[in-house]
Amino acid sequence: MSEQTQLIPGNSLITKTAEEGRALAIKMARLIIKVTQPDAEAREKMRPTYANDAAMLIAIGQTVATEFATIAKANNYWK
Amino acid sequence: MSEQTQLIPGNSLITKTAEEGRALAIKMARLIIKVTQPDAEAREKMRPTYANDAAMLIAIGQTVATEFATIAKANNYWK
Amino acid sequence: MSEQTQLIPGNSLITKTAEEGRALAIKMARLIIKVTQPDAEAREKMRPTYANDAAMLIAIGQTVATEFATIAKANNYWK
Amino acid sequence: MSEQTQLIPGNSLITKTAEEGRALAIKMARLIIKVTQPDAEAREKMRPTYANDAAMLIAIGQTVATEFATIAKANNYWK
Amino acid sequence: MSEQTQLIPGNSLITKTAEEGRALAIKMARLIIKVTQPDAEAREKMRPTYANDAAMLIAIGQTVATEFATIAKANNYWK
Amino acid sequence: MSEQTQLIPGNSLITKTAEEGRALAIKMARLIIKVTQPDAEAREKMRPTYANDAAMLIAIGQTVATEFATIAKANNYWK
Numbered sequence: 001m002s003e004q005t006q007l008i009p010g011n012s013l014i015t016k017t018a019e020e021g022r023a024l025a026i027k028m029a030r031l032i033i034k035v036t037q038p039d040a041e042a043r044e045k046m047r048p049t050y051a052n053d054a055a056m057l058i059a060i061g062q063t064v065a066t067e068f069a070t071i072a073k074a075n076n077y078w079k
Numbered sequence: 080m081s082e083q084t085q086l087i088p089g090n091s092l093i094t095k096t097a098e099e100g101r102a103l104a105i106k107m108a109r110l111i112i113k114v115t116q117p118d119a120e121a122r123e124k125m126r127p128t129y130a131n132d133a134a135m136l137i138a139i140g141q142t143v144a145t146e147f148a149t150i151a152k153a154n155n156y157w158k
Numbered sequence: 159m160s161e162q163t164q165l166i167p168g169n170s171l172i173t174k175t176a177e178e179g180r181a182l183a184i185k186m187a188r189l190i191i192k193v194t195q196p197d198a199e200a201r202e203k204m205r206p207t208y209a210n211d212a213a214m215l216i217a218i219g220q221t222v223a224t225e226f227a228t229i230a231k232a233n234n235y236w237k
Numbered sequence: 238m239s240e241q242t243q244l245i246p247g248n249s250l251i252t253k254t255a256e257e258g259r260a261l262a263i264k265m266a267r268l269i270i271k272v273t274q275p276d277a278e279a280r281e282k283m284r285p286t287y288a289n290d291a292a293m294l295i296a297i298g299q300t301v302a303t304e305f306a307t308i309a310k311a312n313n314y315w316k
Numbered sequence: 317m318s319e320q321t322q323l324i325p326g327n328s329l330i331t332k333t334a335e336e337g338r339a340l341a342i343k344m345a346r347l348i349i350k351v352t353q354p355d356a357e358a359r360e361k362m363r364p365t366y367a368n369d370a371a372m373l374i375a376i377g378q379t380v381a382t383e384f385a386t387i388a389k390a391n392n393y394w395k
Numbered sequence: 396m397s398e399q400t401q402l403i404p405g406n407s408l409i410t411k412t413a414e415e416g417r418a419l420a421i422k423m424a425r426l427i428i429k430v431t432q433p434d435a436e437a438r439e440k441m442r443p444t445y446a447n448d449a450a451m452l453i454a455i456g457q458t459v460a461t462e463f464a465t466i467a468k469a470n471n472y473w474k
Binding site: 006007008011012013014028029032033035036037042045046049050053055056059060062063066067069070073074 | 254255256259260263287288289290291292294295296297298299301302303305306309310314315316
């Protein structure tokens with residue numbers, strides 16, 4: 001059961017609002033990084049690197065945008 | 080409430096015009112960077128870096144294009 | 159009013175031909191760079207850099223391809 | 238027969254849940270790397286490199302997001 | 317008239333076959349580079365660079381894949 | 396005739412199974428590299444480079460994922 005919610009919180013792409021869909025996109029992107037680098041300390045060490053590197057911040061934005069495209073479609077754009 | 084509009088202004092992908100949709104795409108891309116690097120001063124320090132780096136400007140364009148694809152579809156391309 | 163056409167010329171994704179849609183994709187990609195780096199001189203300084211860098215030219219192609227995907231769909235592929 | 242499931246486990250994009258679809262996206266992304274670099278030892282040697290490199294972790298996230306978009310659509314977003 | 321076919325040969329995304337659609341994707345990607353760097357000699361100078369750089373060849377593949385996605389859809393996948 | 400199958404084997408995106416679709420995505424991605432660098436020896440020289448470079452392997456995965464998205468849709472996800 002716990003494994004069923006390791007990658008997608010709530011095991012669903014459906015959210016009540018666009019804002020919540022956006023937050024889900026961020027969370028899903030982070031969870032991929034978590035399963036690829038499961039060591040919390042190692043991840044924490046990388047934080048100052050990417051948080052102060054403009055190129056990486058832009059790349060994070062690109063990944064979130066791609067995740068969000070899927071979530072937005074799943075929710076019919078919250079129309 | 081304020082948290083509900085932290086990532087998507089107005090908590091909606093719907094805009095009146097294509098131009099406004101494009102502006103929303105830029106804003107949404109920037110807000111991802113803001114939540115990843117919440118320190119305003121740190122973000123400000125990076126500005127001259129990316130604003131004068133052709134590769135980063137192109138990458139920003141790529142991210143905005145991806146966000147805009149979602150927004151444009153949500154608005155049925157303002158047809 | 160002038161602000162309404164700062165990001166998308168004509169405030170519309172609809173074009174008469176595929177060729178015009180392609181030109182719009184290029185223009186829209188450039189306008190994102192323009193709003194991110196509003197200083198014309200700074201942009202001009204970067205031109206020889208990206209115009210002679212194969213990797214950047216490819217990246218520009220990627221961004222235009224993404225913008226064009228949206229425009230082509232908006233125009234039902236000019237069929 | 239074994240070759241038929243070398244790239245997509247179960248030879249199908251359909252999964253019971255969103256979580257399983259996400260796991261499939263990760264697996265499919267990894268299998269492309271496996272067929273490109275079939276030497277297990279060589280792949281193992283690269284692990285500490287990408288698992289401790291923020292830029293690569295973000296790029297992995299981008300690839301998984303793209304695979305997931307296809308899988309999610311195939312499953313009609315598990316609605 | 318000549319300007320109408322500067323970016324998309326034949327001013328149309330419709331092709332008879334998938335193979336021709338693929339060729340069009342390559343051509344459209346190249347024409348973006350051509351309008352960004354109009355100097356033929358400068359482009360020719362870059363050829364040995366990208367043709368012998370694995371990372372750039374992969375990036376070219378990414379751009380062509382994105383262009384092709386649009387063309388394939390325009391042609392209803394030649395079904 | 397030979398030219399008709401230079402870029403897409405069989406000149407068709409339709410495959411019997413998802414696995415075959417995935418294999419086609421890999422092949423199509425490779426054929427773009429082949430037409431960009433037609434010298435077989437030059438391509439062979441690059442192989443150890445990208446096969447032992449985590450960043451390039453990830454980038455290959457991204458390109459294949461994009462090609463596969465198109466092929467999967469063409470086949471209505473083999474449902």
